[in-house]
Amino acid sequence: MKKSFPVLTWFLPAVSGLIFISLWYGVRVVSGLQSWILPTPVEIVAAAVHEHTRLLAAAGHTALGALGGFLLAAIFGFFTSLMLGLSKSLRASLYPWLLVLQMTPVIVLTPIIMLWAGPGMPGIITITWLISYFPIVANMTQGLLSTDMNHVALFRMCNARRWQEVLLLRVPAALPYYLAGLRIAATLAPIGAIFGEYMVGNASGGTGGLGFLVYSYNTQIKIPALFATALTSCLLGFVFVAAVAWLNWAFLHKWHDSFEQADH
Amino acid sequence: MESVPPIVKFTSLQKRYGVGPVVLDTINLTVAPDDFISFIGPSGCGKSTILKLVSGLSPGSTGELTVMGVKPREARDRQAFIFQDATLLPWLTAQLNVEIPLRLRGRPAVERQTTARKMLELVGLGKVADYYPRQLSGGMKMRVSIARALTLTPQLLLLDEPFGALDEMTRNRLNEELLAVRSLSPFTALFVTHSVTEAVFLSNRIVVMAANPGRFYAEVAIDFPYPRRPELRGQPEFQAKVNEVTRLLHEVEISPSS
Ligand SMILES: Nc1ncnc2c1ncn2[C@@H]1O[C@H](COP(=O)(O)OP(=O)(O)OP(=O)(O)O)[C@@H](O)[C@H]1O
Numbered sequence: 013m014k015k016s017f018p019v020l021t022w023f024l025p026a027v028s029g030l031i032f033i034s035l036w037y038g039v040r041v042v043s044g045l046q047s048w049i050l051p052t053p054v055e056i057v058a059a060a061v062h063e064h065t066r067l068l069a070a071a072g073h074t075a076l077g078a079l080g081g082f083l084l085a086a087i088f089g090f091f092t093s094l095m096l097g098l099s100k101s102l103r104a105s106l107y108p109w110l111l112v113l114q115m116t117p118v119i120v121l122t123p124i125i126m127l128w129a130g131p132g133m134p135g136i137i138t139i140t141w142l143i144s145y146f147p148i149v150a151n152m153t154q155g156l157l158s159t160d161m162n163h164v165a166l167f168r169m170c171n172a173r174r175w176q177e178v179l180l181l182r183v184p185a186a187l188p189y190y191l192a193g194l195r196i197a198a199t200l201a202p203i204g205a206i207f208g209e210y211m212v213g214n215a216s217g218g219t220g221g222l223g224f225l226v227y228s229y230n231t232q233i234k235i236p237a238l239f240a241t242a243l244t245s246c247l248l249g250f251v252f253v254a255a256v257a258w259l260n261w262a263f264l265h266k267w268h269d270s271f272e273q274a275d276h
Numbered sequence: 277m278e279s280v281p282p283i284v285k286f287t288s289l290q291k292r293y294g295v296g297p298v299v300l301d302t303i304n305l306t307v308a309p310d311d312f313i314s315f316i317g318p319s320g321c322g323k324s325t326i327l328k329l330v331s332g333l334s335p336g337s338t339g340e341l342t343v344m345g346v347k348p349r350e351a352r353d354r355q356a357f358i359f360q361d362a363t364l365l366p367w368l369t370a371q372l373n374v375e376i377p378l379r380l381r382g383r384p385a386v387e388r389q390t391t392a393r394k395m396l397e398l399v400g401l402g403k404v405a406d407y408y409p410r411q412l413s414g415g416m417k418m419r420v421s422i423a424r425a426l427t428l429t430p431q432l433l434l435l436d437e438p439f440g441a442l443d444e445m446t447r448n449r450l451n452e453e454l455l456a457v458r459s460l461s462p463f464t465a466l467f468v469t470h471s472v473t474e475a476v477f478l479s480n481r482i483v484v485m486a487a488n489p490g491r492f493y494a495e496v497a498i499d500f501p502y503p504r505r506p507e508l509r510g511q512p513e514f515q516a517k518v519n520e521v522t523r524l525l526h527e528v529e530i531s532p533s534s
């Protein structure tokens with residue numbers, strides 16, 4: 013099989029990216045804006061290089077908070093969904109309250125969380141957890157409820173026990189849904205951590221992390237460094253999403269239709 | 277007159293789903309161990325419901341139904357169900373799919389593997405044991421499904437339009453294979469189909485059903501001896517039976533209610 017040049021995956025994004033950067037330069041030159049309002053890409057990279065020790069340390073701190081909250085959400089989300097998906101009465105009694113929790117903006121809860129969990133890593137992890145928890149629960153519960161009725165009939169015909177039906181049928185069938193939930197959570201977790209750090213930075217004079225850097229660069233009006241922080245956050249987000257995409261691939265590529273190889 | 281106890285016995289059975297209309301009315305049927313009965317009739321006449329009743333997936337409303345002398349549910353471990361789509365678990369290989377019934381019964385791994393292997397070879401799929409369902413053709417999936425149903429050597433096999441989604445050539449081949457498998461590991465069969473030729477080729481009895489309410493309209497005996505060769509399909513006696521059943525089906529479809 014001959015591999016064709018990956019026009020769609022590499023070439024076109026590269027072209028559109030270059031166009032975007034040129035436009036950026038163009039706007040800067042034509043408008044005559046100052047560097048501290050709209051830095052050029054080169055100035056941003058320079059700021060990133062200059063600030064790289066702080067940025068890296070902050071990224072590590074944020075990654076830790078995001079990972080902690082993400083893992084908590086993944087683990088608790090899994091078990092919450094099992095409860096919701098397998099018991100009608102639990103679903104009826106708990107799901108509305110989960111929705112209420114989801115509808116409450118985290119920003120409103122932040123001071124309370126800081127008060128209860130403390131302003132350091134525990135608070136940040138709690139915020140991240142809250143933000144990434146719901147998509148996981150919603151997706152996985154849906155998955156547990158969508159089991160093919162014929163598969164269920166097959167298991168009943170074999171006199172399967174309830175736990176066998178859950179372990180061998182419902183959970184594997186819900187796995188793609190769970191992973192879809194994790195994918196959404198992976199985009200939210202770094203955002204949650206950075207937001208948490210930003211609030212903590214505001215509240216207590218700082219504990220590190222990209223969110224705190226945003227706060228501190230902003231007050232110092234170090235705008236290129238602020239852009240560099242945005243860039244770093246973006247990269248961190250990519251790492252998270254890529255990790256979950258890998259997990260998704262590892263679990264599903266052998267059998268799931270979403271990984272059906274096109275046959276050219 | 278008969279000394280063999282019936283495998284399945286319907287006595288004036290009536291079925292409604294919940295408080296809905298009568299779906300099956302006054303069903304009387306006695307199934308002997310060596311029967312291969314096909315049910316044929318217009319859509320919605322209750323063919324699938326017959327199988328659901330026998331398997332105990334759905335209870336009868338009034339009347340009586342025994343399977344191997346006991347309630348349908350209690351006879352489950354001696355029967356197997358083959359659904360229209362193969363209902364393979366997509367995350368398991370063909371081999372592991374065939375192992376499922378054994379696994380659910382807590383059989384040891386070694387026994388599971390050898391039995392499943394043997395069943396897959398029986399349906400000619402030894403080579404693709406490690407394929408996932410999405411890598412199998414429709415016909416292969418159906419064969420895996422048959423292998424899975426046979427792992428526990430059921431006395432009674434329920435088949436709900438198992439070959440309905442397949443092209444005619446594949447369907448004919450699988451019909452022949454099903455009879456071949458049955459001669460090696462005998463089972464009573466209740467078979468739902470829309471294809472008259474398939475019913476005539478496979479069965480010794482064909483029940484033609486009518487709808488609104490679902491009921492048995494006529495029964496046709498097919499006396500060709502087993503094993504049946506593919507050439508049977510070309511013979512005038514075969515064609516005569518096909519015509520007879522087709523005619524009954526027309527009658528049923530022209531006068532839908534009694
Ligand atoms: N779970 C159910 N709840 C309520 N009504 C049902 C249910 N299953 C089937 N029915 C009704 O029972 C009747 C018979 O359905 P059944 O599926 O047995 O028909 P069928 O002969 O198998 O049809 P087809 O050839 O289309 O598969 C239909 O009118 C259908 O609407």
Ligand SMILES: [Mg+2]
Pocket residue numbers: 323324325436
């Ligand atoms: Mg049906």
